[in-house]
Amino acid sequence: MRKGTLKQILLITDGCSNHGEDPVAMAALAREQGITVNVIGVLDKDTIDESGLREIEGIAMSGGGVSQVVYAKQLSQTVQMVTRKAMTQTLQGVINRELKQILGSDVTMEDLPPEKRGEVMEVVDELGETVELEVLILVDTSGSMKTKLPTVKEALFDLSLSLNARIGDNHFAVFVFPGKRGDVEKILDWTPKLEALSTVFPKLTSGGLTPTGPALREALTYFKKKRSLRSLISGDEQYFEESSM
Numbered sequence: 439m440r441k442g443t444l445k446q447i448l449l450i451t452d453g454c455s456n457h458g459e460d461p462v463a464m465a466a467l468a469r470e471q472g473i474t475v476n477v478i479g480v481l482d483k484d485t486i487d488e489s490g491l492r493e494i495e496g497i498a499m500s501g502g503g504v505s506q507v508v509y510a511k512q513l514s515q516t517v518q519m520v521t522r523k524a525m526t527q528t529l530q531g532v533i534n535r536e537l538k539q540i541l542g543s544d545v546t547m548e549d550l551p552p553e554k555r556g557e558v559m560e561v562v563d564e565l566g567e568t569v570e571l572e573v574l575i576l577v578d579t580s581g582s583m584k585t586k587l588p589t590v591k592e593a594l595f596d597l598s599l600s601l602n603a604r605i606g607d608n609h610f611a612v613f614v615f616p617g618k619r620g621d622v623e624k625i626l627d628w629t630p631k632l633e634a635l636s637t638v639f640p641k642l643t644s645g646g647l648t649p650t651g652p653a654l655r656e657a658l659t660y661f662k663k664k665r666s667l668r669s670l671i672s673g674d675e676q677y678f679e680e681s682s683m
Contacts, residue, residue, distance in 0.1 A: 443570040444528055445473045447657050448521060449497065450513075450590055451578035451650060452480045454490045458621060459651030461493065465501035468658055475501020475654070476524045478516055480586050481509050497650075502528075510586045514593040518600045521573065522566070529562045529569070568606045572628075573597075574657050576650075579614045584644040591639045598632030611660065612638075615653035616646040622653040624660070 447468060455461050465475040479494040491507065498505035504524045508516045537550075537558075550558065577583075577590055594612070601608045609628045612635065617623025625638045 443572055444525055445572045445574075445661060446503070446521065446524055447473055447475045447501070447574050447576060447654065448517070449475065449477045449576045449578075449650070449654070450480060450517075450593075451477070451494070451576075451648070452482075452490075452583055452586065453578070453580065453648055454487060454493055455648050455650030457616075457647040457649040457652070459655060461650040461654055462496040462500045464651045464654035464658070465497045465503075468654065469500065469502040471658060471661070473501075473658065473661055474503040474524050474528055476503035476520050477501075477505045478513070478520055479505070479507040480513060480583070480590075481507060482586065493650075497654075510589045513586075513589050514596040517593040517597045521597060521601070525566050525569075525571065526562060529565050533558060533562060567604050570607045570609075571601065571604070572609045572661070573601075573611075574660060575610065575612045576622075576653050576657055577612065577614045578648060578650070579642055579644045580616065580648045581645045587639065587642055587644065591635060594632050594635055602630075613653060613657060613660075614642060615649050618643070621649035622656045 468475050475497060477494045477498045479490065494505050494507065504520045504527065506516050506520050548555070575594065577587075579587065583590075598608075598610070608630055610626065610630070610632050611624070611628045612626035612632075613622050613624050615622040625642070626632075626634055
């Protein structure tokens, strides 16, 4: 199978969106463009707003990704787990499509004999270590996230260490919402090193509305800019499409 680039949006938030487009619809648009949307809901108490929980699950479902609700102190481990799980899920979808082309439209990985299924999962694991990965991280910086931002910073450092142990290339970008002058603000351009956040995070301010939909919309355009620039240079348009799982 051809290699491409796995593209993910990782949304870290603790509440309901209350400004701009519907984030569930924006996540569906991302999926159409081959970008997985994963959502981590961060708690610091034993309660969560039911509508907020529905929104977290709805965004991930529409975006073909993974959702997880955690307490702030568990965030580091969860960020890595969600990113890896979504990577495997997307690769399984790609391989299922290839199996259907080879063996027929009704065949999926689950239909294979256990031995063959094991061989296919080995391929998925290998691709997970070698394929190029782009992760655009969207961090909610509305007022209620103020006490959680140091934990978010720590979690992203841990994510960087985990993914940089892979053979494949990683590129990260970080946006926050709301921004100082608008709904969303880029604080880290595409880079292989999330350590660059150390200069940015102390300057973050929290407060204002929660424009999750506009933030997702802006993230999509940022992937497009990166892809079109690369294709102009290399002529390479081989990117993974989103899993249909």
